[in-house]
Amino acid sequence: MTDIIIIGGGASGLTAAISAKETEPDAEVVIAERLSRVGKKILATGNGRCNLGNRDISPEHYHGSVDVMPVMSAVPDAERFFRDIGVLTWTDEQGRIYPYSNSAATVLNALRLRCEQTGVKEICDFKAVDIIPENGRWCVAAEDGRELSCRRLIIASGGLADPGSGTDGSVLKLLRDMGYRASKYCPAVAPLKTEAALLKGLRGIRAKCRVQAFSGNELLRTEYGEIQFTETMLSGICVFNMAYLWRKYGMGLRLSVDLAPDISDLDLCTYLINVQKQRPLLPLSELLTGMFRKELAQYIIKSALKRFEPDQTGALTERDIMRVVKRIKGLEFPVTDCAPWKNAQSTCGGISAECITIGLQSRLHSGLWFCGETVDTVGDCGGFNLQWAWASGILAGRNAALSLKGGK
Incomplete structure (x- = not known):
């Protein structure tokens, strides 16, 4: 009987495992991963650079029924967490946090090394097809017939985005079958x-x-x-x-x-009238080439005037110019x-807040926690989703391990 099993070896699953072992070093912690190795999706984040967090963590950057702020405030920030496992970071002018190496491999290697150092075990090629509560314990069955039993279970299986990384939403369906309410899923950051x-x-x-x-x-x-x-x-x-x-x-x-968000309608109109006066014989197709690349300029004129006639700027009426301005501004x-799931970076939707405590524990079953994309919250582009993955993983792992100490 394993103490803690974590379904999913992505960003939240790896941090949940580390947090659980650091909280209760004697606990046996196992990651059950669907693919042949953990962390595949991490390698693709930030175009391979791994935008692992953001300094501007505030509610307006998250969308869904789950309030992320109590979780964020309960755990170390991303910079501190990664510094503690040996990853040096830097921050750009927009508050986005990256590994100093600008390589996602650095982040994954550090997470795997910390798992190895603390004694976390990995079981790969394990596709969970059933989750069964058994008298306060849990049984997780795999597609190939293997079964794992544990005292505490953490669901870190991700959503539906980027299915090539191992997140196909099948575990979310199992949770729905168990009575968990989940909001409608749709691609996000897409x-x-x-x-x-x-x-x-x-x-x-x-x-x-x-x-x-x-x-x-x-x-x-x-x-x-x-x-x-x-x-x-x-x-x-x-x-x-x-x-x-x-x-x-x-x-x-x-x-x-x-x-042209930094130019008012009036200033834009004045600019175009000046172009018209200074170069009345200029071909109409060239009217906006002082502002935009040729293809975009011609698109705006065609969509505004439905033609390239009259063919010289000098023949434009004031109404014509206002139509062009209207197109530029809107x-x-x-x-x-x-976009389809393969083009999405994250999942909108997940297990609803009504099913989860502030500590990410299930309200329906004892001994069960959730983290990462499994729950109903999604962040903006800019490191916010990985920030949530680390934070929720740390809290879920910590609380699952603490519950072992209480013997529950």
């Missing part, structure tokens, strides 16, 4: 789809902008950054941070893109879907 016709001529273009999300006339969120246009989707961090809204608003969600894109 691109958003729109009507393909609206993106014709924009593929491959990147632009600095302000993006605002609306439902009807209600402004839901504003983000600044670089937007990327693909054949069917809007991408970039400023869009990623809107993706969680799809779960609630669906087809009612609309994005408005301001391509390209409209109705959201038709979220």
